[in-house]
Amino acid sequence: MHTELKKGVYWVGVVDWDLKAFHGHELSTHRGSTYNSYLIVDKKIVLVDTVWGPFQDRLIENIREIIDPSKIDIVVANHAETDHSGGLPLLMTHCPNATLVVSKRGAESIEGHYHKQWTFQTVKTGDKINVGSNDLIFVEAPMLHWPDSMFTYLTGHNILMPNDGFGQHYATAFRFNDQVNESELYEEALKYYVNILTPFSDRVLKKIEEVLALNLPVDIIAPSHGVIWRKDPLQIVKKYQEWAAQKPEQKVVFLYDSMWHGTLKMAEAIGEGLAEKGVQFKLINMGVSDRNDALVEVFKARTVLVGSPTLNNGPISTMMPVLEDLRGLKFQNKIGAAFGSYGWSGEAVKIIEEHFAKCKIPLIREGIRCKWQPSQKDLEDCRAFGREIADATLKQ
Ligand SMILES: Cc1cc2nc3c(=O)[nH]c(=O)nc-3n(C[C@H](O)[C@H](O)[C@H](O)COP(=O)(O)O)c2cc1C
Ligand SMILES: [Fe+2]
Ligand SMILES: [Fe+2]
CATH class of the missing domain: 3.40.50.360 (Flavodoxin domain)
Structure with a gap:
């Protein structure tokens, strides 16, 4: 199963309808979740993030619907948490020579999880990698919500892939924000923010300002969980600014x-x-x-x-x-x-x-x-x- 976001850019992730608890049993996920992985087919073939380990076969099947996974040149791991990196060991057996692009802290955390001799390329904020007609641009986002966290942006198609940022634990039949129940979507987006990102609210505000100042056009925000924001994608950025300000109601x-x-x-x-x-x-x-x-x-x-x-x-x-x-x-x-x-x-x-x-x-x-x-x-x-x-x- 896959979904085309823009020409040559595909969602190849997994919908996990069964998930009722996350982070062990620390976080309830009444509406399941998704692990979003994105495949970019250009001169170079790029995979941005994988899926949770138990679903790694499904990731490979989804990629195979589009290309042979051995053709992947670049794998971006925005964050080492196993819900996004768990598919790496199997994936890398298909494309052992692919370059694994990580933040500096990501090199350490991916190594710390898998202890494998993959070919790493470390990137920092502002670094670019040309993939053919477009570039990948990277923005480090430390502590949003791990030290390794990073956002990846694809020029030309104007897609921001901020990993756990702007995500929701929300399994749905369709992949985009304009195809789901809005109040359910916001309930899950807020629950995610409150339970995972609240302690880093100051950093959230600063990072949003930093990314907006780059003046990159954003057509799509494609997080690593839940639906993809394509209709008025900046609505969730505005909501994050509001939530990060933590102005409570008089109740x-x-x-x-x-x-x-x-x-x-x-x-x-x-x-x-x-x-x-x-x-x-x-x-x-x-x-x-x-x-x-x-x-x-x-x-x-x-x-x-x-x-x-x-x-x-x-x-x-x-x-x-x-x-x-x-x-x-x-x-x-x-x-x-x-x-x-x-x-x-x-x-x-x-x-x-x-x-x-x-x-x-x-x-x-x-x-x-x-x-x-x-x-x-x-x-x-x-x-x-x-x-x-x-x-x-x-x-x-
Ligand atoms: C197993 C148990 C242990 C208790 N330990 C204490 C205690 O250490 N100190 C105390 O002041 N009251 C103790 N109590 C008394 C309760 O605090 C008291 O019954 C209180 O009214 C219960 O409030 P509740 O109706 O909101 O449950 C204990 C009660 C029970 C059942
Ligand atoms: Fe995470
Ligand atoms: Fe996650």
């Missing part, structure tokens, strides 16, 4: 869990206080909710409230993964507070507050605790707490 997300609903009742009463002030909120029980989807809600909101009962002198363990993500994703422009029910020692709220400090999320005020199940007085205190959180949320 509140609760991340909580509760064994016997004491902490839940507190959350609901805090919510009543927010509602009195007209502030939108969502309660997300981390015991039963998808972490990556919850993080998208956190990304959108100004305020994050973390609630947990105390269990064995600490927060309930179901809160731990999302708290760790909150630290690692380095969300900007957030404020927060903690709350929770306890029985005797009640450490959870303080431990969550210490964690907020590690996340560099300032506290709106000290947390609120209630012993055992909340009394009428406790619930009134929670409503007052909610009103205070509302005022802080609206103040930004």
Whole structure:
């Protein structure tokens, strides 16, 4: 199976409808994904990126529909992560003399994954390789999202291949952005951004400015996952600028869990206080909710409230993964507070507050605790707490 993007430029990747988890089980992928590989047939034959290892036979079949894979002269590996480089070992047995074009850090990371003596050519930003009627131009994009990450641009056809940048874990019947459901597409593009690129938002903004300043015409943005942006391709670049600015909405997300609903009742009463002030909120029980989807809600909101009962002198363990993500994703422009029910020692709220400090999320005020199940007085205190959180949320 293959799709022609422009004359002599083909998508030869794979659609993985079955994929429900990525990065081990770190990232949920409810809508599957694709591994996009691009074949350029000119005087030179070029393959830009491969596919994940289990699909390497399919890549070779797809290439064979167009040319004999032994004819490939140049293989560009924009990024060594195995969802894009996994097809290299098999591919390189078909074209052992092909030049493997990588960034400086890519030479190290591809070597580090495969330990093979392939013929490497290292490129840096601005370097060009002529392939016949057109050139490949390279732009290093370190930490978007690995040190090796690189964008490849094809002149003449004006195709930017930014690897994981602008991608989405989204399996679809057709390959282009104008052929799919727009709201699904943006849901997946945002989830990808939030869960993978947020910590590098400053670099995203700088890299976009750098690439725009090159004044290269862009007809197509062809990422390594999901659909290819051909209709108004710069729409996703504008969205990335908006997301990278991290300007949250004046609303509140609760991340909580509760064994016997004491902490839940507190959350609901805090919510009543927010509602009195007209502030939108969502309660997300981390015991039963998808972490990556919850993080998208956190990304959108100004305020994050973390609630947990105390269990064995600490927060309930179901809160731990999302708290760790909150630290690692380095969300900007957030404020927060903690709350929770306890029985005797009640450490959870303080431990969550210490964690907020590690996340560099300032506290709106000290947390609120209630012993055992909340009394009428406790619930009134929670409503007052909610009103205070509302005022802080609206103040930004
Ligand atoms: C297994 C278990 C361990 C607990 N450990 C502690 C603890 O170390 N310190 C404490 O203050 N309360 C502890 N508690 C009491 C709970 O914090 C208390 O029941 C609280 O009201 C539960 O809130 P929830 O209704 O939101 O689950 C524990 C409860 C259970 C079931
Ligand atoms: Fe990657
Ligand atoms: Fe990827």
